[in-house]
Amino acid sequence: MTAVRLGLVIEALGGVLHGDPEALVAGLASLESATSADLSFLSNPKYRRQLAASRAGCIIVAPEFMIEALSRGACIVTDQPYVYFARLTQFWKKHLQASEDVSNEPRIHPSAVVHPLASISASAFIGPLCVVERGATIGAHSVLKARVSVGENCHVGERCILHSGVVLGADGFGFAPHQGEWEKIEQLGAVRLGHDVEVGANTCIDRGALGDTVIEDGVKLDNLIQIGHNVRIGRHSALAGCVGVAGSAVIGAHCTVGGGAVILGHLVLADHVHISAASVVTRSLLKPGHYSGIFPIDDNASWEKNAATLKQLHRLRERLLHLEKLLMP
């Protein structure tokens, strides 16, 4: 029994309903897959043509699509349909959880291993088989899902979410070369997450060598990301899956980094820098903007020919220069 009255959605989230507030919604769905029991949304105008064909019971739209939406049925009009939809998912999740009665789940799962000298907010949630070590602190309303490690003295702010398998505070990768071997540099710093940080599954954030590794408020990290020691990531930046950030790099605020990108150590990225997926950042980027660097994919035979030629590219340039001198002396 999870159906919700449309009127209740409006009460909770605002917006203007054109339709029957007593109509029931049983789920959320995309325009394409929605049935008449679903609530859907149109945020990206490129999906506009799906609007007319959608069988959704009600569709969230921006004012400019109201007429079009009304011609097919109920709609909720709001200035920012995508933000509205995001909040609707939050509303919906709470609604589902209420119906599942999870209220009596323990705040700290009995299988978690929490050091007596760790400090866990009374409103934080520590999932099964987590490890929270000596001196770590977990802020109010933060959630550690299953199997999360928070190392010694690491700090998690408020309203953070750490997904399964996250490792906060493993040693940074620091060794001094000595006679052909590696002398370990003990990593004496910690990790500090601000508020509203989300960290994806199996992502690792290393502790600093001397100072701390710092993830500022509102940063969102996807799965399987590696953050090296003493990195700093500015407020509200978002990094997609499989990104690697090497030690002491500084990423500004409001940046985005596409999946699989690599950022070398000790570099600085200004605020509002956007890196395309799989690009390798080898120099500081001090101006806001969109940067890319990947080899374009091609059928393998074409790639092989172009890649082979690429190894002579510098020589080709010299040959071209030679011709230019002959022709335009």
Place this chain on the structure above:
Amino acid sequence: MTAVRLGLVIEALGGVLHGDPEALVAGLASLESATSADLSFLSNPKYRRQLAASRAGCIIVAPEFMIEALSRGACIVTDQPYVYFARLTQFWKKHLQASEDVSNEPRIHPSAVVHPLASISASAFIGPLCVVERGATIGAHSVLKARVSVGENCHVGERCILHSGVVLGADGFGFAPHQGEWEKIEQLGAVRLGHDVEVGANTCIDRGALGDTVIEDGVKLDNLIQIGHNVRIGRHSALAGCVGVAGSAVIGAHCTVGGGAVILGHLVLADHVHISAASVVTRSLLKPGHYSGIFPIDDNASWEKNAATLKQLHRLRERLLHLEKLLMP
């Protein structure tokens, strides 16, 4: 005491033995490292020259290598030596396990945390320190190795293997930008694995935003792979380690993706598409075939010269065009 009579191998797996069925085999080994107590195989003709020199007690070969194999000792002749070898490893493993008497190991390890509303097949195996959450289902004969997470409402088919550290059903990476911050889109879908799916260590498969993330029958995923929300991977496709597949990408059946490749979101790959290692797929690939896109490795000095020239490549093309107009107006 794990030695096996050659005759027993033939009884179990077929093939034609040229040699003494009473001879004992103590292990499996490559042609190079095998001793007279080992059973070995030749599948790739390029290793043919290792055949004569091998000290293996018996060698599995295709019919065309029978004479050559017999000239040095016993052999098993079969049409598909590599498939035969694969089945031999399965036979061998069962044989080893029988000798270790693992029959009385618990089906659900007592250290695993299984929600009372999860549904575990009576023939499934849940390893130590796994977490299986509310509403999850684990199909018949499936195996979760140590420290696997299966999130709420996620479904694992029959005969699947999930290696240590796998995370099924962490939240997909979904946020709506709002006034410079990120509004979380709760991920209301789940993950569904078909039958005979294998998922490598520390690989993550995110739950869908609205619908489910779907991995079809027979798919094989290596370690440290990231599968974004609402991805669909078709039957019997195989992805090597460290691959990243962004949200809503659709990979066809019988595809292979090389290690470290990245597939961007919302793309479609046809059936029988093969992606070279470390390539970045930035557009849909609707024709079967082999696609590549990596920068060729070179000694660093050469690479630096070519990479520097690459940044003027478009300009070089214009200069070439200019010369062509001069010479061939």
Place this chain on the structure above:
Amino acid sequence: MTAVRLGLVIEALGGVLHGDPEALVAGLASLESATSADLSFLSNPKYRRQLAASRAGCIIVAPEFMIEALSRGACIVTDQPYVYFARLTQFWKKHLQASEDVSNEPRIHPSAVVHPLASISASAFIGPLCVVERGATIGAHSVLKARVSVGENCHVGERCILHSGVVLGADGFGFAPHQGEWEKIEQLGAVRLGHDVEVGANTCIDRGALGDTVIEDGVKLDNLIQIGHNVRIGRHSALAGCVGVAGSAVIGAHCTVGGGAVILGHLVLADHVHISAASVVTRSLLKPGHYSGIFPIDDNASWEKNAATLKQLHRLRERLLHLEKLLMP
């Protein structure tokens, strides 16, 4: 109370102190962030200009910087400041731990799941929620941090450190294609780590198919690395985060591999080969040296133009050749 007399540092680590041996040091810090209570160091001459401005109470320097260091306060002179600093961090960590009295922590955390047929050295440390399976061995003074998996029959040498989430001995990725499906090749080998190996968080080292996967003495692996089956990594090589090494690759001794690099299967890298970050090694590299291969990052508009031209590169070379024949027949 963690302050330490400078004289005690000298007693423990050597070097020549120019300053008051009774002065107290409360922490270690970089030249930039140090206060008068901190001990700092100068190892890379490019940070020389930070020396004069540093407020550190004492600075570790090489002999050539002694005069400069003395002009601002106390210093410790040593031939290899970076190695000295590394050892100082080790000294400092022990000092901190002594003050925290961790001496009575259990050698095997009660939450760890250790198979009765595993063999754990009496001086090894097994952290919370680790899994050590049947037949595995953990050598003297080795440390498994929280949530580490060591699979059946895998061997960890002495003085190794395995960080949280490491998976040793998951199955290698081996399947024989058979009628459009994949027949599993059971992985019958194991993993063997030498002495003094460090393995970063969530890194995976797969067990061999027939023989073992071998990591030799002194190898350092960063986080989120994938090591395929039957790989061998030579002594004192170091691999940075997110590297992928495919099956049966052989990496020599004293190699370094930058973050995010990919090494394809069955290749051989000689000793003293150095791979730049994010490069893809597609052929054996039999000569020591520094190798690179990444697409240079650029602003997106420039990249798009150059990348588009790149797909015609082979054709451009032919056009150039044509002009050369016209002009220089």
